[in-house]
Amino acid sequence: MCDEGYERILRRRLKEARRVCRRRIKHLHQYTFSLTLRQGAGELSSYDNHPADLGTETYERSRDVGLLAAAARQLREIDAALDRMRNGEYGRCQACGGSISSARLMAKPTARTCVRCMQQR
Ligand SMILES: [Zn+2]
Numbered sequence: 860m861c862d863e864g865y866e867r868i869l870r871r872r873l874k875e876a877r878r879v880c881r882r883r884i885k886h887l888h889q890y891t892f893s894l895t896l897r898q899g900a901g902e903l904s905s906y907d908n909h910p911a912d913l914g915t916e917t918y919e920r921s922r923d924v925g926l927l928a929a930a931a932r933q934l935r936e937i938d939a940a941l942d943r944m945r946n947g948e949y950g951r952c953q954a955c956g957g958s959i960s961s962a963r964l965m966a967k968p969t970a971r972t973c974v975r976c977m978q979q980r
Contacts (some may be wrong), residue, residue, distance in 0.1 A: 865961055870944055873937050873957045876968070880934045887927040894920055936969040952976055 893914065943949040950959050954976035963970050972980075 873940055873968050883928045890948045891923050940969045
């Protein structure tokens, strides 16, 4: 269903994206973990009443947690796409069963649905 050549290109791109993603998650983990150690778990509950400097750290921390969640989600999408490549499901729309255009897969290698189904959601 997928042209062999371009699926190979996409697989390489997905694997590269996974490497970048994993590095990012590791980095964010280390950073948020060190913040947690510095602040201590007990302080987390009374956060909102703290002075501005801690407020900033709270903001940065929640932003990092958001980035971490986004990176983890992206990693799951990448792994799922690589799984679909292995079992021959890659490039098939999971909503209508039709094929996903190569242009869409090039733009978004983790796409699970064709453009039409995506727009209907
Ligand atoms: Zn579809």
